Amino acid sequence: DTAVSQTPKYLVTQMGNDKSIKCEQNLGHDTMYWYKQDSKKFLKIMFSYNNKELIINETVPNRFSPKSPDKAHLNLHINSLELGDSAVYFCASRSSGAEQFFGPGTRLTVL
């Protein structure tokens, strides 16, 4: 029973394409996040949703659009992919105690 799952695990695509990453949590949490981890392992928050409502939107290009159909799901859609978008993207779910539970990550490679 995976607490936070992401699909796909690996994503290789050409520049200019549009792609989506899906995230689901079965922990019953209200708050979910997307993080980007660059090649130097630096982790940066991108978005946060609380009960389907966007509450954090860091300085991220508007080519990135999160969507939360319900509080258990937070998907990330990326338009017009660029080389610099290559990274590992982590989804996370936050408990009421502020602890974050992370998914396994999606390694995106843009060629």
Next chain:
Amino acid sequence: AQSVTQPDIHITVSEGASLELRCNYSYGATPYLFWYVQSPGQGLQLLLKYFSGDTLVQGIKGFEAEFKRSQSSFNLRKPSVHWSDAAEYFCAVGLTGNQFYFGTGTSLTVIP
């Protein structure tokens, strides 16, 4: 500026030796404090957390951390390192409003 600092980018220790990873933060109030570990190709796993109360917190895998308000620090320690502890370690702070910030990470290498 508000930040989470891990001054050691890379640490190498011998198996069985003690370990201390440093973390400092610069936020107005005492935030929630966390240490996470990331093994190669894996997601992040919570080692321990501090919210309030006893400043010495125990975590999984034999790790502990001590919160020192006067130094704005939350250093991670382990008395005897195992080869399986080789990984990337991240200090993190949680603030009100669901903000969450990570340090830049410390890569740990364990020598047999």
